[in-house]
Every structure is written in structure tokens, then in C-alpha cells.
Amino acid sequence: MDQTPLLADDESVERAELAAEQQHVDLVYARVDVAARSASRIAVDGHARAQAQNVGRVRDEEQTGLYERDVLVFAAARRIAELDAEHEGLVFGRLDSDQGDDDPPATAASELESLYVGRIGVRDAEYEPLVIDWRAPAAEPFYRATGTDRLKVVRRRVLRNKGPRIIGIEDDLLAPDRAPEDLPIMGEGALMASLSRARGHTMRDIVATIQAEQDKAIRAPARGVTVIGGGPGTGKTVVALHRAAFLLYSDRRRFERGGVLVVGPSAAFMAYIERVLPSLGENTVSLRAVGELVDGIKATAVDDADTAAIKGSLRMTDILSRAARDRVPNAPTTLRVFIGGATVEVDTNQLDNVRRNALRRTPRNRAAGEARKGLVAALWQRFPDDLRTGVYADREAFGDRVSDTPAFRTFFSQWWPVLTPESVLRWLGDARRLQRWSRNELTPVEVETLAAAIRSTEEFTIADVALLDELGTHLGRAPIPEARGDEEFDWLEGLSDGVNEVLTTSERRARAAAAREAEEPEDYAHVLVDEAQDLSPMQWRMVTRRGPQASWTIVGDPAQSSWPDPDEARAAMDSMLSHLQRHSFRLSTNYRNSAEIYAFAGEVIRQTLPDADLPNAVRQTGIDPEHRIFDAGKVAEAAGDAAAELLKLVEGTVGVIVTPAQRPTVERVLAELGDPRVVALTPLESKGLEYDAVVVVEPDRIVSDTLGGVRALYVVLTRATQRMITVNSTTHWLPARAS
Numbered sequence: 113m114d115q116t117p118l119l120a121d122d123e124s125v126e127r128a129e130l131a132a133e134q135q136h137v138d139l140v141y142a143r144v145d146v147a148a149r150s151a152s153r154i155a156v157d158g159h160a161r162a163q164a165q166n167v168g169r170v171r172d173e174e175q176t177g178l179y180e181r182d183v184l185v186f187a188a189a190r191r192i193a194e195l196d197a198e199h200e201g202l203v204f205g206r207l208d209s210d211q212g213d214d215d216p217p218a219t220a221a222s223e224l225e226s227l228y229v230g231r232i233g234v235r236d237a238e239y240e241p242l243v244i245d246w247r248a249p250a251a252e253p254f255y256r257a258t259g260t261d262r263l264k265v266v267r268r269r270v271l272r273n274k275g276p277r278i279i280g281i282e283d284d285l286l287a288p289d290r291a292p293e294d295l296p297i298m299g300e301g302a303l304m305a306s307l308s309r310a311r312g313h314t315m316r317d318i319v320a321t322i323q324a325e326q327d328k329a330i331r332a333p334a335r336g337v338t339v340i341g342g343g344p345g346t347g348k349t350v351v352a353l354h355r356a357a358f359l360l361y362s363d364r365r366r367f368e369r370g371g372v373l374v375v376g377p378s379a380a381f382m383a384y385i386e387r388v389l390p391s392l393g394e395n396t397v398s399l400r401a402v403g404e405l406v407d408g409i410k411a412t413a414v415d416d417a418d419t420a421a422i423k424g425s426l427r428m429t430d431i432l433s434r435a436a437r438d439r440v441p442n443a444p445t446t447l448r449v450f451i452g453g454a455t456v457e458v459d460t461n462q463l464d465n466v467r468r469n470a471l472r473r474t475p476r477n478r479a480a481g482e483a484r485k486g487l488v489a490a491l492w493q494r495f496p497d498d499l500r501t502g503v504y505a506d507r508e509a510f511g512d513r514v515s516d517t518p519a520f521r522t523f524f525s526q527w528w529p530v531l532t533p534e535s536v537l538r539w540l541g542d543a544r545r546l547q548r549w550s551r552n553e554l555t556p557v558e559v560e561t562l563a564a565a566i567r568s569t570e571e572f573t574i575a576d577v578a579l580l581d582e583l584g585t586h587l588g589r590a591p592i593p594e595a596r597g598d599e600e601f602d603w604l605e606g607l608s609d610g611v612n613e614v615l616t617t618s619e620r621r622a623r624a625a626a627a628r629e630a631e632e633p634e635d636y637a638h639v640l641v642d643e644a645q646d647l648s649p650m651q652w653r654m655v656t657r658r659g660p661q662a663s664w665t666i667v668g669d670p671a672q673s674s675w676p677d678p679d680e681a682r683a684a685m686d687s688m689l690s691h692l693q694r695h696s697f698r699l700s701t702n703y704r705n706s707a708e709i710y711a712f713a714g715e716v717i718r719q720t721l722p723d724a725d726l727p728n729a730v731r732q733t734g735i736d737p738e739h740r741i742f743d744a745g746k747v748a749e750a751a752g753d754a755a756a757e758l759l760k761l762v763e764g765t766v767g768v769i770v771t772p773a774q775r776p777t778v779e780r781v782l783a784e785l786g787d788p789r790v791v792a793l794t795p796l797e798s799k800g801l802e803y804d805a806v807v808v809v810e811p812d813r814i815v816s817d818t819l820g821g822v823r824a825l826y827v828v829l830t831r832a833t834q835r836m837i838t839v840n841s842t843t844h845w846l847p848a849r850a851s
Contacts, residue, residue, distance in 0.1 A: 125296055126281075133271055134278050136228065137203045140242050141276050143234050144202065201273025203243050205229035205254050208267040210290060217290040224266055224292070229254045231392055246392075247361035255327035262286040267295060322354065323347075329697035330355045334363060334638075336693035337664040343727040344713070344830035345704025348667045349642050349800050353385060355665055356640055357392040370637025372397045373658055375405065377643040377799045378574075379412055384801050385642075398636075402647070403574035405654055406533075406581050413573040414772065414796060417819040419565040421676055423575035424648025426684060427553045432579060434549040435536055436586035437471050439464070441545075443527045447487065449519045452499045452510075458490045463527070466490055475588025476531055483528050488515060530590045533583035537576065541567035578650040581657065636662050643799050644668035646820075648675050649684035656688035664689060671717055671724040672827045674796060674820030702729040704802050708736045709836050713829035715847040720822040737829075737836040744841040747810055748774065752781035754807045754837040755790050762834055764804035766790040769828045771810070771817045778809060795824045798831050806832035812845040 208224040210217065218224050229251045230243035244250050253263040266287045272280035282299035285291060322330065329351050332338045338355070340348050356374065360367050374389075376382050379401045389397050403411035415423060422428075439445075447458040458466075466486035470479045488511035495510060504510045514520055540546050543563040550559060572580070639659040641647070645668035647655065666685070675681045702710055710729040717724045742750040751768055758766045770778045772794050779792045793801075795818045808814070811825055818824040825845075829836070 126298060129281055129296055129298060130278055133206070133269075133281065136242070137201075137271070137273075137276060137278060139236075140203050140228075140230070140234050143236060143242060147234070201230075201271065201275070201278075202232070202234075203228050203230040204271050204273060205246075206269040206271065207254055207257075207265050208269070208295070209253070209264040210266055210287075212264050213290075218266075218292050221292045221295040224295070245361060247358045252327070252331070255322045255330075256324050257286055258324060259286050266291055267297065270299075322351075323701070325697070325699055325701075326351045326354075329699070330358050332695045332697065334359055334367075335663050336695060337666060337689055339694060339696045340665065340667045340699065341669060341696065341725070342699030343669055343702060343725050344672065344827070345702035345710070345729070345802075346699035346727050347703055348669070348699060349385065350388060351699065352640050352642060352665050352667045353388045354392065356397055356638070357389055357394045359638055359663075360394050360396070367637050368396050370635075370662075372638045372640065373636040374399045374640045375642065375655055375658075376401055377646050378797050379403070379410070380793065380797045381643070381800045401574075402651055402655070403577050405658065406577050406584070409572060409577055409580060411572045411574045411577050413569070413571050414794070415565060415573045415575050417676075417817070418561055420573075420575045420648075420819050422554065422558050422562050423573075423579060424650050424675065426649045426680070427550075428579060428650055429582060429653070430551075430553065431540075431546070431549045432536075432582050433586055434551075435539055435545070436476055436531070436583055437468070438539075438545075438549070439467070440527065440529060440531070441539060441542070443529075444523055447491070447520070447523050447527070449491065449514055449517050449523075451514050451517060452495070452504045454496050454499055456491050456494050456514075458487065458494070462490050463487075475586060477590040478588045480528055480590075484515060484524065485511075487520075487524070531587050533580040533587060534572075536583050536587065537572075537579055538566065575648065575650075578648065578654040581654040582650065585657070635660060638663050638665070640665040640667070642667045643672075644685070645670050645673035645678060645681070646675055646796075646799065647681055647685070649681055652681060652684040652688060656685075664692065669725065671721055671823060672799075673823050674799075674818070674827075676819065676821070698725070700727050702727040703731070704833055705729050705830055706731055706733040706735065706832075706834060708733060709832055710830065712737045712836075712847075713826060716829060717822065717826040719847060724826075733834060735835060737838065739838045739840070739843075739846060741843060742839060742841060747839055747841055748777045748781050750839045751778055751807050751809045752785065754839055755782060756785055758805035758807065758835055758837065759785065759787050759790060762804035764789065766805045766807070767798065767801065767803035767831055768792045768807040768809060769795055769798050769814070769831065771795070771813050773817065774809060774813070794818075795828050798828055802831055802833055804833055805835040806837075808836065808838040810840050811838055812840060812842055815845065 205228065207227045207229065208221070209227070210224055227241075227250065228243040229246050231246065232243075233245040233248065234242045236242050246254070253265050254268060257263040257265040257268060266285070268284040268286060270282045270284075271278050272282065280299065283297045285297050291297075326347055329338065329340050332355070340352055340355075342348055353374070356372050360372065374382075374385075374397055376385065376399070382399050382401050386399055389395070389399075403409070414420070445460045445463065447463065449456055466483060466489075470482040470486050474482060488507070491514055492507045492510055495504070500506075500510075503513060515524075540549075541563050543559055546554075546563050547556075547559050554562065636659045639655065639662045641655060641664070644666045670678050670682075673681070705713070707729040710726075714724075714726045718726075740750060740754065751770070755766050755768050766789055768778060768782060768790065770792055775792055775794060782790055782792055795814050806828075808828055811828070814825050814828060815821050820827075
């Protein structure tokens with residue numbers, strides 16, 4: 113029998129299909145409302161349990177009740193957040209499947225088994241699934257099925273949503289010879305429809321249009337290191353974020369308790385991706401730019417290329433170690449105390465010996481006790497034998513007396529202060545000290561370049577953050593004085609009525625534990641590193657300290673590296689993660705750029721990297737990039753004119769990418785346009801972002817002024833989805849064919 117599916121050219125068929133799908137989606141949302149009300153009742157019940165507790169007494173059974181209350185409230189709050197999360201549509205897909213090729217094909221659409229796929233799983237009152245979570249094993253055919261390996265799928269349908277309302281349907285017919293005659297096939301294909309949509313200022317999830325090669329990377333084994341590679345526009349970032357959501361779904365106990373950390377190149381990038389995971393129902397992941405990995409620091413400033421190359425080099429490890437162990441600048445160089453009728457002195461060389469011995473096995477801020485013991489021993493050696501009587505008869509008694517003298521206490525506070533990484537890093541601004549610490553590992557020019565950069569500003573740069581983290585390992589945290597063991601109560605002020613609150617020891621410990629739980633973990637269960645090719649060796653050391661026992665997802669493309677020596681950075685990564693099993697995936701299709709734009713970008717990078725991994729761009733627009741030449745003094749105005757033209761030609765965003773030195777001038781020009789869709793940003797800030805149209809300002813200066821050179825320009829040239837204009841005062845940067 114000839115089984116030709118019903119092509120939905122008829123508007124009445126389209127309306128009927130939309131209405132039928134809307135009916136099912138309405139049912140799902142109704143069940144979600146029921147679940148949300150149930151979760152709210154649980155939360156209210158949990159809080160009611162808290163009010164029922166006897167506040168002044170803490171018995172074992174009451175502690176158990178408090179724990180149960182906290183579990184109820186936490187679970188309910190998480191479920192409410194999951195159900196209330198902003199997303200483009202709770203239900204986005206449907207699979208219509210048969211029993212397989214060994215059985216006769218269905219004769220009617222009603223004989224096919226239908227399964228809906230969505231962001232979370234929802235069941236009806238009889239506990240039958242209305243929609244399955246996209247991460248569940250049953251949903252894999254939605255992403256894996258192809259025409260050659262259909263996995264029993266006859267029709268795959270993507271529902272385009274605006275909130276709870278279905279606004280369009282896109283079908284893929286995977287088995288035309290097994291499709292019943294009454295099975296409607298609609299739309300032009302979900303992926304191509306998605307690619308043509310206008311971009312906004314934040315990344316969208318791709319949960320409805322994940323492709324087979326992407327799905328394999330998303331569902332890779334949790335343990336070890338998963339490496340996701342591929343050229344620009346292949347979806348590496350969004351695939352990695354979907355992988356984080358998948359890991360939390362598949363082993364929530366492990367990854368939610370231990371924490372998942374996502375590391376990206378810049379604050380702009382983190383703002384761009386911040387809505388992806390919440391849209392997938394995950395709100396517990398920590399997102400941090402590489403300039404924010406050290407608590408209390410949010411660095412956004414960028415060093416010039418020469419300075420960044422020095423700060424990122426592994427040579428800095430030994431330099432920082434020596435700095436952290438050296439004398440404190442302006443500290444006293446002699447200890448002199450009067451005790452027991454004698455003046456006892458320890459000179460500079462002896463103080464240096466004490467310092468080196470104290471730091472042999474212990475970080476500086478935790479070695480104060482060893483340093484104090486060493487000073488007492490040095491003083492005891494110089495204390496006259498004829499005075500070693502009475503209260504000075506032995507070293508222990510002598511130490512108790514001498515360490516309590518004002519001279520000793522004043523000296524020690526200046527000689528062995530608690531040091532911060534920030535203060536020690538500032539020491540590198542002294543070129544003479546830096547030269548001594550470098551021991552010729554830095555050239556004289558590099559010494560002066562680094563010292564001058566540190567002296568010139570009070571603001572820490574992104575490259576400084578890795579140095580601060582390294583110093584933190586050498587300095588350590590100062591020990592916190594412990595409370596006395598016989599302390600029964602703490603009196604704390606803070607009640608609104610001014611009455612003091614009494615806390616028992618067990619309550620105080622419980623509060624401290626709760627405070628620790630509220631903080632982000634220092635060691636994560638899973639670490640996801642995006643734009644990994646940009647990390648310097650020092651940054652790799654910093655990042656890997658966040659997950660010494662973690663599993664990893666590493667995303668990158670060497671051709672887009674802003675670090676000038678990718679081999680050095682890769683070696684640093686391997687040295688930290690070589691003990692872990694690796695799973696590697698290459699994404700081969702560029703979904704972002706039009707074929708015309710990407711062909712040009714490929715020509716540019718292949719002049720420098722002939723073997724660059726260039727994916728296949730699948731979408732053509734018929735519009736080539738445009739290259740405009742202007743006088744050097746008019747480039748900013750030309751960039752503004754180009755941006756104004758592009759705003760009229762595209763519905764979405766326009767990015768104007770310019771070097772940091774030129775950015776203020778260009779921003780003033782763009783401000784006159786008064787359109788929030790246009791934004792100026794630097795080449796490094798553009799990492800991982802995409803725009804409907806892009807204006808590239810003076811590409812030759814991007815090459816000369818940006819760490820990574822031509823690789824950085826390659827990144828810039830691959831940000832546009834539809835149109836691109838370059839504005840320059842020269843043509844020598846253009847490939848031969850384009851110039």
C-alpha cells in the first residue's frame with residue numbers, strides 16, 4: 113500500500129493540529145498548577161512545624177523535627193522554583209513511534225504511540241506520564257533518531273511556544289514508508305526554523321533542537337573528563353550547559369550536594385548564559401567568570417598582551433612562592449628584648465633562619481606558632497647561662513616570660529603579620545624585589561613590565577586573580593581561635609525587641625554548620641570550563657583547585673585561543689587532570705554563522721593555522737561580508753553608520769567589536785543611535801557571544817592589540833549570524849581573495 117503522509121498545506125489541518133497539541137499542553141500546565149499548590153502547602157506545613165518547636169530547649173527529638181522541617185521546606189522551595197522557572201515552553205516535543213521495522217506499518221495515526229518531551233516530567237492524577245523530562249532515557253530518541261537509524265520513531269515533532277501557548281509546529285518525518293496516510297507533516301524543519309530566529313542579549317537553550325552528535329556529548333559518562341571540541345558556532349557552550357543539567361538529573365544526590373561550577377571567560381559571557389540552566393529547571397549551579405573565582409574579587413580589567421603573557425606563565429609559580437616566603441617589607445630586622453637582667457638580641461641572619469624553618473612545611477599564616485617557637489629558641493640560645501635560674505630555669509618557662517614582654521609582642525606583630533594575597537602581590541611592584549625573586553626566569557624587560565603594571569593601578573586584572581589564588585595556597589588562612597571547651601552559653605544580641613538570645617553549645621554548632629552549608633563549596637563535584645582554550649597555565653592551576661575530586665567538562669577550540677602558547681596551556685591542564693579518564697567529542701556543524709560569513713572567517717584563520725578545525729556551516733543567506741575602508745580619523749563614525757544600517761536590516765542585536773583603546777570613542781557614537789539592541793564590546797568580551805549582525809572595527813588593530821592576535825580576530829569574525837561589516841583604514845589584513 114502506498115502510504116503518503118498528509119502534507120499540511122491546508123490551513124484547516126494546521127489549525128486542527130495546533131488545537132490538538134494545545135489541548136494536551138493545557139492539561140500539562142493544569143497538572144503543574146496542582147503540583148505548585150501542593151508544594152506550597154508543604155512549605156507552609158514545614159514552617160508551621162518550626163513555630164511549634166520549643167525555642168528555649170533543644171532535645172534530640174526536637175533537633176530531628178527541625179531537620180525534617182528543613183528538608184520539607186527545602187524540597188518544596190526547590191520544586192516551586194522548578195515549576196515557576198521562566199522558559200519558552202514547558203512542553204516542546206513529541207515522538208510518534210511504531211513497534212519497529214519487523215512489524216507491519218500502522219494504518220492510522222492513532223495506532224502510533226505518542227510521547228511528549230519537556231523541560232520537566234509531569235504525570236496525571238493516575239501517575240501516567242503527560243510529559244517526560246528531556247534528560248530521561250526515554251527521551252533519547254527525540255535527539256538521537258535519524259533517517260538511517262530512526263529508533264522506531266516515525267515522526268518527530270517540535271512545538272514552538274510562547275509561554276504556555278503553542279504558536280507553531282515543525283515536523284521531521286523519519287520513516288516516510290511507515291507513515292500512515294492521515295499523519296500530518298508540518299513546517300520546514302525545527303532546526304532551520306530555530307536558526308533563523310533573531311538573537312537577544314541572552315543565550316537561549318536548544319533543548320528542543322539538540323542534534324544527535326550534541327546529544328552524545330550531553331549524555332556522556334559522568335566520571336572523568338569530557339572534552340567537547342569543535343569550531344565556532346557548533347553549540348559547544350550550550351551543549352555543555354545542557355550536560356550540566358543532565359548530570360544533575362541523572363545523579364542529583366551527588367552533584368547537587370557537591371556542587372556544579374561553570375567557569376567562563378568574562379562577566380559579559382556569564383550574563384549571556386545565565387538563563388540557560390534555570391530554563392531547564394536547574395537553579396543550583398554556580399556560574400563564575402574566571403575573574404571571579406577568588407572570593408571577594410570581581411576582576412574585569414584586562415592587561416595588555418605582553419603583561420598578560422607574563423602573568424599567565426608557569427614561571428610565576430616559583431616567583432610567587434619566593435615572595436610569599438620572603439621578609440615582610442619594612443619589618444624590623446633585629447629582635448632585642450630585656451629579660452632577667454640581660455639584653456638578648458637576634459640579628460637579621462638568625463631571623464631569616466627562623467623564618468625559613470617555620471615555613472618548611474606550613475603555609476605562612478598558619479606558621480605563626482612555629483615562628484614564635486623559633487624566636488624563643490633563638491633567644492634562649494643567647495640568654496646567659498648564669499641567669500638560667502628561678503623562673504628562667506628552663507626554656508619553657510623562659511619562653512612564657514619572654515613572649516609576654518611588650519618588646520617581643522610588638523616585634524612579632526610587625527615581623528610576622530597575617531598576610532593577604534593582595535598585599536603580597538603588591539610587593540611585586542618593587543622591581544628590585546621582583547628581580548631577586550625571579551632568579552633570571554624573567555628578562556630585565558619582563559621584570560620592569562610586570563612591576564610597572566602592578567604599580568600603575570590599584571585595580572586587579574583578570575590575570576591577577578590566578579596569581580592571588582596561587583599566593584593563597586602559599587599563605588594559607590590564619591587559624592581561627594577556638595572557643596573554650598567549658599563555654600556553656602553564648603549571649604548574642606540581635607532580637608528585634610532588644611532581649612539577649614541564649615544559645616547552647618549544640619545550637620551554636622548547628623548554626624555554624626548551617627552557615628557553612630549556605631556557602632558555596634570550595635571543592636565542587638563537577639566543574640565545567642567553557643572557552644577553555646583561553647586559560648593561561650596559571651589559570652588552569654587556579655581552576656583545577658576548585659575540583660580536586662571532581663568530574664570535568666572542558667569546552668574549547670584551539671583555533672580560538674587568546675593564550676599565545678596553546679601547547680603550554682594544554683600541558684598545564686594535562687598535568688592537573690592526567691589521572692582522569694577522558695571522553696572526547698567533536699561537534700562538526702556550524703549552526704551560528706551563515707556559510708558566507710564563515711567561509712571568510714575560515715580564510716583568515718587558515719593563513720595562520722592551515723590545520724584549524726573548521727566545521728561545516730549549514731545555512732546560506734546569499735549575503736557576503738562587506739569590507740569598508742575609511743580614513744583613520746573617521747573609523748568610529750563609520751562604525752556608527754554601519755551599526756545604524758544593520759539595525760534596520762535585522763530584528764535582533766548588533767555587536768560592534770572594537771579594541772579597549774577605541775571603545776570609549778565608539779560608544780559615544782553608538783549612544784547617539786539610542787537603540788538598546790546595539791552594544792560595543794572588546795574582542796575578549798565577545799567570546800562565546802553571538803549577534804544577528806556585527807561591525808568589526810579595525811581588524812588589524814584587533815590583531816596587534818589583543819592577546820591571541822589572529823586567533824582573537826577569528827573569534828570576532830565568527831560572532832554574526834546574518835550580516836557582518838568590517839571597518840578599517842587599511843586592507844593588508846584581508847585574505848588575498850577578499851582584498
